[in-house]
Amino acid sequence: MRIGTSYKQHPGLPDQWDAIVIGSGIGGLSVAATLSKLADERVLVLERHYTAGGFTQTFRRPGYEWDVGVHYVGDVSHPRAETRRIFNFMTDGELDWAEMGKVYDRIVLGDNSYDYVKGRENFRAHMHGYFPGEKEAIDRYLEKVLSTERKGQLFFAEKAMPNSVSKGFAGTKLDDGMRTTREVLEEITQDQELIGVLTGQLGNYGLVPSESSFFIHSLMASYYFGGGAYPRGGSSRIAATILPAIERAGGEVVTNAEVAQILLDKGRAVGVRLLNGREFRAPVVISDAGAANTFCRLLPRDAAQATGVPTKVDQIGTSIAHLSLYVGLEGTSEELGLEKTNLWVYRDHRHEENFKRFQEDINSPLPLVYLSFPSAKDPDFDRHYPGHSTIEAVAVVPYESFEGWEHTSWKKRGAEYEELKASLSERLLDKVYKHVPGARGKVDIAELSTPLTTRNFAAHTHGEIYGLQHTAQRFAQRWLRPRTPIAGLYLTGADVCTAGVVGALMGGLLCASAILQKNALDQALKQETRATRAKTPRHV
Numbered sequence: 001m002r003i004g005t006s007y008k009q010h011p012g013l014p015d016q017w018d019a020i021v022i023g024s025g026i027g028g029l030s031v032a033a034t035l036s037k038l039a040d041e042r043v044l045v046l047e048r049h050y051t052a053g054g055f056t057q058t059f060r061r062p063g064y065e066w067d068v069g070v071h072y073v074g075d076v077s078h079p080r081a082e083t084r085r086i087f088n089f090m091t092d093g094e095l096d097w098a099e100m101g102k103v104y105d106r107i108v109l110g111d112n113s114y115d116y117v118k119g120r121e122n123f124r125a126h127m128h129g130y131f132p133g134e135k136e137a138i139d140r141y142l143e144k145v146l147s148t149e150r151k152g153q154l155f156f157a158e159k160a161m162p163n164s165v166s167k168g169f170a171g172t173k174l175d176d177g178m179r180t181t182r183e184v185l186e187e188i189t190q191d192q193e194l195i196g197v198l199t200g201q202l203g204n205y206g207l208v209p210s211e212s213s214f215f216i217h218s219l220m221a222s223y224y225f226g227g228g229a230y231p232r233g234g235s236s237r238i239a240a241t242i243l244p245a246i247e248r249a250g251g252e253v254v255t256n257a258e259v260a261q262i263l264l265d266k267g268r269a270v271g272v273r274l275l276n277g278r279e280f281r282a283p284v285v286i287s288d289a290g291a292a293n294t295f296c297r298l299l300p301r302d303a304a305q306a307t308g309v310p311t312k313v314d315q316i317g318t319s320i321a322h323l324s325l326y327v328g329l330e331g332t333s334e335e336l337g338l339e340k341t342n343l344w345v346y347r348d349h350r351h352e353e354n355f356k357r358f359q360e361d362i363n364s365p366l367p368l369v370y371l372s373f374p375s376a377k378d379p380d381f382d383r384h385y386p387g388h389s390t391i392e393a394v395a396v397v398p399y400e401s402f403e404g405w406e407h408t409s410w411k412k413r414g415a416e417y418e419e420l421k422a423s424l425s426e427r428l429l430d431k432v433y434k435h436v437p438g439a440r441g442k443v444d445i446a447e448l449s450t451p452l453t454t455r456n457f458a459a460h461t462h463g464e465i466y467g468l469q470h471t472a473q474r475f476a477q478r479w480l481r482p483r484t485p486i487a488g489l490y491l492t493g494a495d496v497c498t499a500g501v502v503g504a505l506m507g508g509l510l511c512a513s514a515i516l517q518k519n520a521l522d523q524a525l526k527q528e529t530r531a532t533r534a535k536t537p538r539h540v
Contacts, residue, residue, distance in 0.1 A: 036246050313468065
């Protein structure tokens with residue numbers, strides 16, 4: 001299903017809007033929906049790709065469908081969980097969730113495996129069972145994670161405030177959160193296997209323990225303590241259920257409409273120019289293209305350089321790139337023994353050493369392969385694709401191994417590139433067969449995307465999947481917030497919050513708060529509560 005309307009089919013679009021959003025990822029859609037629902041604003045969302053939704057869209061081949069970025073979502077299992085309520089607000093309760101069950105992640109370190117189980121106390125008990133001599137360390141770890149996560153709420157609230165109000169705000173003091181994950185954990189324990197297990201979700205933010213901030217680690221860990229869930233009907237349902245709120249207020253989500261430049265008048269953002277020359281105007285321009293694209297590509301060079309942001313972006317650096325092997329199989333998930341549980345497959349607990357070796361030589365052993373089973377997670381899959389099932393095998397890779405082909409065209413990159421893809425596909429399939437033996441002999445399709453695929457479809461220059469790196473340095477940047485140094489120009493999405501679909505979703509709410517100069521999250525939750533009460537039958 002294509003979400004959004006092709007620009008080529010709507011040459012009669014109005015020139016003037018209340019707000020323009022560049023990019024239709026979840027950060028762009030969430031700010032557009034929030035402005036539409038809370039302020040009745042007419043918002044134009046412009047998407048360069050032929051499908052809206054960013055990393056929430058789905059990828060199809062005859063008989064199969066895969067998600068491209070939403071492998072699971074946390075904090076939606078309970079009906080009154082905050083993230084669930086925010087999605088209810090955005091979608092008028094039309095987005096349904098399928099729980100993944102007791103075990104949402106399984107960390108595989110060589111020959112050993114460790115389950116992440118739903119419920120913080122269940123998680124604690126399981127870790128105590130795996131590491132009986134480290135019970136005190138595990139308890140201290142959980143205390144630090146929860147303490148850091150709580151401080152994060154103040155930290156993000158500060159981002160929506162005007163600079164004059166937020167200076168010296170206590171929410172910027174993240175303490176342990178501004179140290180590396182390894183520094184914090186090695187003060188708690190010297191058991192390296194335990195550290196390897198506790199950092200087993202590192203692929204969710206793309207940095208090894210010695211590089212990631214304990215802040216992002218804590219946010220991700222605590223976010224999944226309540227378990228994981230998957231959008232019923234596939235990840236494209238996220239965009240499909242948010243879109244009506246934008247349209248009801250007179251807005252549009254338009255695909256095949258690439259923005260070439262943000263227009264300025266006397267230093268203020270006033271609109272955008274598309275690649276074909278068409279211009280649209282609005283007093284508010286919002287970029288969901290990421291800080292790097294916004295300040296290094298979309299703004300006039302002199303204006304961008306005058307802000308100093310391009311240099312700051314370079315100092316932080318972009319996040320890691322990835323491969324994704326989309327595997328289609330003959331046979332249902334039940335027949336092939338596919339589980340809902342994600343598998344994080346590592347060589348062993350030495351994450352830094354293994355990642356460094358692979359960074360230097362892509363032919364060395366894969367340091368991490370993440371296996372996800374969308375057909376098992378989605379209760380509707382068998383109805384839409386009877387007799388079939390799907391697996392995704394994801395690996396992080398250095399973009400440098402692919403940059404030699406960055407100026408070639410999609411599907412026309414040459415024999416050497418195809419040979420590299422074939423080799424990597426085979427290595428990923430080997431991991432699939434080892435950990436999912438029922439897949440052997442059942443593979444119908446195995447199609448690989450590379451960092452160049454991400455570059456081509458998402459316009460991420462280095463194929464990055466998570467925007468700017470989630471280091472302590474990133475979270476120390478006061479400029480990385482919805483308001484930019486350019487009047488009328490705002491940032492939304494993951495770069496003003498964190499990686500992942502919910503990070504981008506919250507980035508949209510932070511951006512709307514900055515634009516409307518009120519707490520959009522609080523207003524959204526109140527509106528959701530009223531809507532829920534109105535739908536609840538009254539019993540006499």
